[in-house]
Amino acid sequence: MDQVSESPLDATRVTARAFFVAERINTAGLERGDVLSTAPLAFRVGDNGVAVLFRYGVVVLIGRNALEEDEFLRGLEHRMTGAFARREEEIAAIELASDKDDQIPPGGPICLQSLSPERLILIAEALAKSVVLARHEREVAAVFDKTEPFARELANSGRMAGGRRAILQQIGNALSVRHRVTGPVAVSEKPDILWDKPQLERLYARLADEYELKERAEALNRKLEVIAESAQVLTDIIDTRRALRLELIIVLLILFEVLVTIYQLALRTLG
Structure with a gap:
């Protein structure tokens, strides 16, 4: 350096x-x-x-x-x-x-x-990491605010409120925030300057404690895990809905074929 x-x-x-x-x-x-x-x-x-x-x-x-x-x-x-x-x-x-x-x-x-x-x-290193954490904390909180009604409705009625588009939007929001937060900011890593100036490690440790960098990063990671799980649950719900819809279509097609067959047999009998 x-x-x-x-x-x-x-x-x-x-x-x-x-x-x-x-x-x-x-x-x-x-x-x-x-x-x-x-x-x-x-x-x-x-x-x-x-x-x-x-x-x-x-x-x-x-x-x-x-x-x-x-x-x-x-x-x-x-x-x-x-x-x-x-x-x-x-x-x-x-x-x-x-x-x-x-x-x-x-x-x-x-x-x-x-x-x-x-x-x-x-x-500057400590302030930079703190300000990045602050923005990501706000973004994660916004995703939780949007997904909370889905979770509440699922807990109360056992069904998911909203259509497929709304669910996909929440999945997109969750994945987008997770991608940004797990980006190039390594909060837990030691600044490069400490490799040349190890005597300043105590100062940086005090700065990290003052801005609670480690604790905030861990809390953010836990919330990101919840977001990932929520996205998986929403995806599973979409897959389940799609499977049920396909099953219903198959049942209706079978029923239609049975009715056609009965109709043809009835015509032959009357003829």
């Missing part, structure tokens, strides 16, 4: 904000002389700011105000694939406390011994 050791920020207190803007961001060609990291891509912005870009669609801006953030994101729009109409955001306050160890007091800012690039990138 190519990075510098001195802090890219002059302030002692800054704000970091993560934006989940698209399904993917093309970072090719953005490498520059003032790059702080290549995985993820991090570089200086302006006189006192840092941008960290993740290919899975997250941008983290540190030390920028709202207008500067909007301007920077607009400049990336041509690099976004599958841009979201609604952006998920996560914010954190960072404070320089050179006389203390790296820590995150309850309800307070993230206190760092130094505003080094490595520490800022670790914060």
Whole structure:
């Protein structure tokens, strides 16, 4: 990893904000002389700011105000694939406390011994994963809200409300969310920068605990398993309906053939 050791920020207190803007961001060609990291891509912005870009669609801006953030994101729009109409955001306050160890007091800012690039990138990693989890949690909750009436009707009457199209739409919603959530964001994996800076593992562990990354990812995976099971149940119901319909058609055809045969025998008898 190519990075510098001195802090890219002059302030002692800054704000970091993560934006989940698209399904993917093309970072090719953005490498520059003032790059702080290549995985993820991090570089200086302006006189006192840092941008960290993740290919899975997250941008983290540190030390920028709202207008500067909007301007920077607009400049990336041509690099976004599958841009979201609604952006998920996560914010954190960072404070320089050179006389203390790296820590995150309850309800307070993230206190760092130094505003080094490595520490800022670790914060960006945690914020990026948290903002992705937040969007996926909302998407999964929306699928549960849509499938709950089906499950309630099935429990109450033993039958599935709605037609085949409605059931297929719910299966599509469930599978779509599962595909997006199990995408390229490996929440449980250790950031690449820790391989070069193992002394910062304690800071990242504190960040992961603060944003409950592991617990949220596990809860999300459990919900995804329920969604997969629900999609399977809905698929089985469609198959059962189709089988019953085919059986009914076969019975009617047999009955029709019997009636035709009886009619022909009756004609021969009368003749």
